[in-house]
Amino acid sequence: MDAEELRLREAGFEPLDVQMGPSHPAMHGTVKIWLKLDGETVVDARVDVGFLHRGFEKECESGCYYQVIPYTDRLNYSSPMLANVGYCLAAEKLFGVEAPPRCQYIRVIVGELSRVADHLVCIGAGALELAAMTPFLYAVEARELIWDLFDAICGARVTCNYVRIGGVRADLPPDFPLLLGAKLKGVWKLFNDIDKLLTENPIFRDRMEGTGALPKEDLIAYGVTGPLLRAAGVPLDLRRAEPYLVYDRLDFDIPVGGRGDNYDRYLVRMEEIRQSLRMIEQAAREIPDGPVNIDDPHIRWPGKSRVFNSMEELIGQFKVVTEGMRPPPGEVYQAIESANGELGFYLVSDGTGKPVKCRCRSPSFVNMQPLALMVKGGLLADVIPTFDMINMIGGECDR
Amino acid sequence: MVSRDGDKEADLDPTLRSLAARFAEAIVCTHAYRGDATAETAPDRIVEVCRFLRDEPELSFDFLMDLTVVDWLGHRGLRFEVVYHFYSLRHGRRVRLKVRLPEENPQIDSISPIFPAANWHEREAYDMYGVVFHGHPDLRRILLYPEFQGHPLRKDYPKEKVQPLVGIADLEEDTGRGRRRA
Numbered sequence: 001m002d003a004e005e006l007r008l009r010e011a012g013f014e015p016l017d018v019q020m021g022p023s024h025p026a027m028h029g030t031v032k033i034w035l036k037l038d039g040e041t042v043v044d045a046r047v048d049v050g051f052l053h054r055g056f057e058k059e060c061e062s063g064c065y066y067q068v069i070p071y072t073d074r075l076n077y078s079s080p081m082l083a084n085v086g087y088c089l090a091a092e093k094l095f096g097v098e099a100p101p102r103c104q105y106i107r108v109i110v111g112e113l114s115r116v117a118d119h120l121v122c123i124g125a126g127a128l129e130l131a132a133m134t135p136f137l138y139a140v141e142a143r144e145l146i147w148d149l150f151d152a153i154c155g156a157r158v159t160c161n162y163v164r165i166g167g168v169r170a171d172l173p174p175d176f177p178l179l180l181g182a183k184l185k186g187v188w189k190l191f192n193d194i195d196k197l198l199t200e201n202p203i204f205r206d207r208m209e210g211t212g213a214l215p216k217e218d219l220i221a222y223g224v225t226g227p228l229l230r231a232a233g234v235p236l237d238l239r240r241a242e243p244y245l246v247y248d249r250l251d252f253d254i255p256v257g258g259r260g261d262n263y264d265r266y267l268v269r270m271e272e273i274r275q276s277l278r279m280i281e282q283a284a285r286e287i288p289d290g291p292v293n294i295d296d297p298h299i300r301w302p303g304k305s306r307v308f309n310s311m312e313e314l315i316g317q318f319k320v321v322t323e324g325m326r327p328p329p330g331e332v333y334q335a336i337e338s339a340n341g342e343l344g345f346y347l348v349s350d351g352t353g354k355p356v357k358c359r360c361r362s363p364s365f366v367n368m369q370p371l372a373l374m375v376k377g378g379l380l381a382d383v384i385p386t387f388d389m390i391n392m393i394g395g396e397c398d399r
Numbered sequence: 400m401v402s403r404d405g406d407k408e409a410d411l412d413p414t415l416r417s418l419a420a421r422f423a424e425a426i427v428c429t430h431a432y433r434g435d436a437t438a439e440t441a442p443d444r445i446v447e448v449c450r451f452l453r454d455e456p457e458l459s460f461d462f463l464m465d466l467t468v469v470d471w472l473g474h475r476g477l478r479f480e481v482v483y484h485f486y487s488l489r490h491g492r493r494v495r496l497k498v499r500l501p502e503e504n505p506q507i508d509s510i511s512p513i514f515p516a517a518n519w520h521e522r523e524a525y526d527m528y529g530v531v532f533h534g535h536p537d538l539r540r541i542l543l544y545p546e547f548q549g550h551p552l553r554k555d556y557p558k559e560k561v562q563p564l565v566g567i568a569d570l571e572e573d574t575g576r577g578r579r580r581a
Contacts, residue, residue, distance in 0.1 A: 049541065049542065050540075050541055050542035050543060050544075053542040053543065055551065055558075057527075057552055058551055058552055058556075058558055059558075061552075061554075062558055093433050094433070096433065220461050220462060220488065221461075221514065221515045221516065222515050222516045223462055223463050223464060223514075223516030225462075234488070236488060241491050242491070330432045330433065331432065331435070331437070331495075332432070332433050332435055333435055333465070333484055333493070333495060335464070342464060342486075344464060344465055344484070346465060346467060346482065346484070348469055350474060356469060356470075356471070357467070357469045357470075359465070359467045361464060361465040361484070365519065365523075366516065366519070368519075369515075369516065369518065369519045398542055399542070
């Protein structure tokens with residue numbers, strides 16, 4: 001019992017305990033929020049995570065480096081490509097190799113498509129939980145269009161498993177530019193419809209404006225990154241601060257907010273969708289020809305035609321697949337700007353085929369920590385939009 | 400300070416240089432493998448070093464980005480390694496801090512009073528590796544449930560191990576806020 005609760009009890013109040021989650025209709029994700037209420041005001045809050053823990057790190061440590069990639073799909077299942085890219089960049093840093101230019105452009109395209117899908121889900125589901133059904137349907141339809149593109153690129157819609165250490169699984173299909181143009185047109189249209197429905201909607205604004213705000217000093221102290229931090233006015237975006245892939249060659253703006261409330265978080269995400277779509281169009285225009293995989297026999301998997309026609313390649317493939325690639329002993333940390341903030345991978349190698357440590361620094365986990373601070377003192381109803389705009393993804397938070 | 404043989408990058412890194420200048424006796428070694436500035440610190444000085452990293456204007460590492468543990472079972476040296484990753488918004492620089500802890504009773508001072516972000520990370524490190532953080536305000540398991548036996552990310556915890564079932568009533572009791580079911 002803390003001081004605030006004692007004070008209330010002495011004044012004759014009996015605070016009400018409300019348990020939201022782990023499975024609650026207004027919570028998209030398995031997380032439990034304990035709320036102590038005085039009337040409708042949140043006096044105290046506590047967040048419990050971990051309901052979706054599947055032992056990501058343990059599983060990674062028991063396999064080879066390339067076997068981690070499918071697990072990264074299942075971290076943030078709203079934007080699996082970004083986790084693919086993040087892990088492979090970390091592994092490439094550990095191996096000391098760099099993917100060819102065409103591959104880097106492909107990674108930017110699939111990564112930004114993933115970011116758009118992630119933001120759309122966040123905004124759509126957020127609107128849904130504020131009882132606005134239509135924007136959610138539009139957002140999901142736009143996401144379907146993006147998933148159609150993923151389907152064409154890698155054959156899977158959700159668990160893509162597309163990026164490889166030193167490359168990608170396969171080059172883009174020949175008709176990809178046409179397909180991309182057609183699908184993006186649909187995404188733009190649906191996105192503009194969502195914008196018209198929500199941005200100036202007085203009910204939506206009433207629920208979002210002035211709720212869930214936290215000053216940037218607190219956000220920094222809690223390690224919060226991504227749209228939450230940018231909405232509070234800190235223009236930290238790793239695509240600009242520590243450019244990876246070919247982001248330094250692309251033209252894009254970093255939206256920042258002023259008040260850091262839920263409405264700013266929504267606006268920042270909307271603008272990021274515009275910027276990402278811009279980036280995809282640029283990258284699709286500028287993408288060079290060339291190989292999409294590095295040609296290092298210690299790392300790459302040789303193509304089937306080579307395996308079936310050459311004894312050396314067959315042996316090489318056998319060794320790489322059964323023993324795994326062996327990086328030199330050492331440790332690296334590589335971070336990318338995922339849809340919800342800094343997604344970092346910390347890999348430690350002792351020179352064998354299995355990682356000693358494969359740590360995922362997930363933005364969902366870190367960003368959930370100050371939720372209790374954000375909702376304290378506000379109304380019970382404001383917990384919902386605040387939780388939505390944090391956009392915690394259970395798979396990534398609990399790993 | 401001892402930098403890894405021939406590691407020119409570590410000698411040039413401004414963060415590592417000021418750390419070495421300020422804590423000559425506490426910094427065990429430094430390296431900058433693949434460009435990641437890294438310093439290993441004596442365990443009893445960790446709070447001091449972290450405060451210096453945050454407060455020194457030339458460094459101002461305001462973000463604790465990550466905190467985790469590496470289990471070096473079967474390798475040379477002390478078994479556990481607590482690893483901290485910091486980021487400086489002002490200078491756009493990163494640094495990694497490491498501390499080695501023994502196999503018996505791994506314990507270290509908590510840095511959550513300096514970096515609130517460490518709160519959940521330290522709980523996770525305790526949950527997964529059993530490293531105890533002194534001065535932590537609320538050192539409980541975070542991803543696993545209270546009745547979980549052992550620390551699953553330790554290398555000697557078998558992946559296939561099965562945990563005993565836990566009743567619903569016990570779970571509610573343990574959170575301390577729900578009522579026990581009749």
